[in-house]
Amino acid sequence: MGMSAEVLAIGPFHRGLLPFLDQPPERHATTREGAVLVVSVFRAPEGSTRSRELAACVGVEPWDFKSHAFDPRRADLGALRDFHAGYFRCEEHAKARAEHPCDACERACEAPVERFVRLRDAGFEFFFCPNG
Amino acid sequence: MLSPELRDAVVRLFDEKGLLEAVLHVRRGTGAGLAEADAAVRAVLHEAGRLPVSPRGETSVELLAVGPLGPSVVELLDYDAERYTGVPDGTKVITRLFDVYGNDEESRELAACLGADVWDFNTHALDPWRADLDALSRLAGGDDVLVRRFSKLRAAGFRFFFRVLPP
Ligand SMILES: [Zn+2]
Numbered sequence: 273m274g275m276s277a278e279v280l281a282i283g284p285f286h287r288g289l290l291p292f293l294d295q296p297p298e299r300h301a302t303t304r305e306g307a308v309l310v311v312s313v314f315r316a317p318e319g320s321t322r323s324r325e326l327a328a329c330v331g332v333e334p335w336d337f338k339s340h341a342f343d344p345r346r347a348d349l350g351a352l353r354d355f356h357a358g359y360f361r362c363e364e365h366a367k368a369r370a371e372h373p374c375d376a377c378e379r380a381c382e383a384p385v386e387r388f389v390r391l392r393d394a395g396f397e398f399f400f401c402p403n404g
Numbered sequence: 405m406l407s408p409e410l411r412d413a414v415v416r417l418f419d420e421k422g423l424l425e426a427v428l429h430v431r432r433g434t435g436a437g438l439a440e441a442d443a444a445v446r447a448v449l450h451e452a453g454r455l456p457v458s459p460r461g462e463t464s465v466e467l468l469a470v471g472p473l474g475p476s477v478v479e480l481l482d483y484d485a486e487r488y489t490g491v492p493d494g495t496k497v498i499t500r501l502f503d504v505y506g507n508d509e510e511s512r513e514l515a516a517c518l519g520a521d522v523w524d525f526n527t528h529a530l531d532p533w534r535a536d537l538d539a540l541s542r543l544a545g546g547d548d549v550l551v552r553r554f555s556k557l558r559a560a561g562f563r564f565f566f567r568v569l570p571p
Contacts, residue, residue: 275435275437280468280498282470282565294568294569295570300525303525304526307525307528308565309525310468310565310567312569312570336491337473337488337495341497341498401498401500403438403439404435
C-alpha cells in the first residue's frame, strides 16, 4: 500500500462551473453563486509512481508540506495532459472494456485538465493532498 | 489484511480510545491511506463484534480544514509533527478531520453536527462556531481526539469545509 494523492480545489461556485464539479448539475439546482465548494481535480489512487508524477505536473514535492498549497499558474498543462492521456475511457468503452480509444475517450482524458483550468480561472485555491 | 498483532491492537485501541485512534494506528503501521485503513479497521471491528452495523448507503463525506501552520496546530494535522520540520509557520496547510464512507445516515449526522446539510452546497463552507461538539464526539464513538483537533484548529483560525465525495 503506497502513497496515493489527490488535488483538491476550494472556491466560489458559479453556474459556468457546473460541468466541472464533483456532483451532477442537478445536485446544484439550489446552490447560490459564490457558495464555497471543495472539488476533486486530479486523483492518483493507484500508488507512489503516479502520485509523484502528479506532484511534478503541478510543481510540488510529494512530502514537502510547504509546497502543497500551490500556485495553479505554475502547473505544467502539457504534462497534465500527458499524465491523463490514454487513461480514461468513454462510457461506452468503459463498459465494453475496450482496448482502443475513440474520440470520446480522448475527450474524457482531456476533461480533468479543462476542469483544472476553469477552476483556476474562477479563482479557486489548490492543494496537493498526499495520502499514505 | 492486517497482522494478528495489528488486529488485536485495533480492537484494544477502539475499546480504549475510539475509532479514530484505531484508524490512525493502522495508518502508521501499514502506510495505508485513510480510506483503506478505515475499511480495514471496520472489517476487524465488525468481526470482533464491535461494529455490528455494516456501512449503508452510497454517500461518502469528509470534514476538511485549511489554515496556517503554527506551533499550536502542528500536532493536530494528518501526519506526525516531525514531517512538518522545516515548514515555515504561517504556511497554508490542509487536513482531513473526519470521513464517512458509504453511509447515508452517518453522512447526515456528520453534516447535522456541523450545522450543514449534505446536499445543500450553500452550507458546506462551515461556520465552525455553530458545530455541536458533543454530537461530534458521539459520532466519533466518544472519541475526544476529533473534538480536540476541531476546537484547537478553530481557535487557530482554520477554515472548515464539508465535502461530498465524488460518486
Ligand atoms: Zn471510447
